[in-house]
Amino acid sequence: MTPSLSAQSGYANVISNNMSRCAPGKGPAVRLTISGLRNGNGNLYVRTYKATSRDWLKAKRYLTRVNARPRKGTTVVCVPIPAEGNYAIAVQHDINGNQKTDFTIDGGGISNNVKIGRFLGIPRPPSVKKAAFRVGSGVRRLSISVLYP
Numbered sequence: 514m515t516p517s518l519s520a521q522s523g524y525a526n527v528i529s530n531n532m533s534r535c536a537p538g539k540g541p542a543v544r545l546t547i548s549g550l551r552n553g554n555g556n557l558y559v560r561t562y563k564a565t566s567r568d569w570l571k572a573k574r575y576l577t578r579v580n581a582r583p584r585k586g587t588t589v590v591c592v593p594i595p596a597e598g599n600y601a602i603a604v605q606h607d608i609n610g611n612q613k614t615d616f617t618i619d620g621g622g623i624s625n626n627v628k629i630g631r632f633l634g635i636p637r638p639p640s641v642k643k644a645a646f647r648v649g650s651g652v653r654r655l656s657i658s659v660l661y662p
Contacts, residue, residue: 523576524575524576525574525575525578526576526577527578527580528578528580529579529581530579530582530591531591532589533591537652539651539652540648540650540651540652540653541596541597541648541650541652542594542648542653543592543594543600543602543652543653543654543655544590544591544653544655545559545592545655545656546587546655546656547588547589547590547604547656547658548656548658549620549622549660550583550584550587550659551585551606551608551659552585553582553583553584554608554609554610555606555607555609555610556580556582556610557580557590557604557605557607558578558579558580558581558604558605559578559581559592559603560577560578561575561579561592562576562600562602563576563599563600563601564599564600564601564641564644564645564646565641566640566641569640569641575603576594576595576600577592579592583606597649598647598648599646599647600624600647600648601624601645601646602623602624603621603623603624603644604620604622604657604659605619605620605621606619606620606621606659606661608620616635616636616662618661620659620661621636621659622658622659623638623643623644624645624655624657625643625645625646626656629660
């Protein structure tokens with residue numbers, strides 16, 4: 514049995530995709546539809562952050578990382594949320610499955626479909642204000658489109 518998020522440590526919890534956590538009457542959670550996936554190769558990582566500049570996209574400052582199997586086109590993931598509040602999500606398609614971030618081939622997306630800028634070919638993350646969204650006590654539905662370099 515998987516422990517509840519409140520029973521786990523505060524950051525860097527790695528969990529599998531469990532759609533039962535997004536069933537009617539469950540929550541708080543986000544039922545996330547991820548579109549634009551090039552193929553079913555590699556790994557799909559969905560990281561959830563508190564919507565604060567202190568945490569947003571900082572190493573090991575994500576609350577959870579849902580590991581899922583990508584499917585060409587669209588994949589649906591359930592992201593459990595520890596409590597009502599403001600959050601932001603970053604999606605990474607580790608297309609070659611090497612468990613590293615390869616800026617030249619991996620796909621990515623941000624909640625609210627905020628564009629990821631580039632400077633000299635290096636990705637520049639958007640502000641947490643642009644990526645933030647609110648989650649209540651139930652299941653929130655969101656969509657993120659993955660883009661590739």
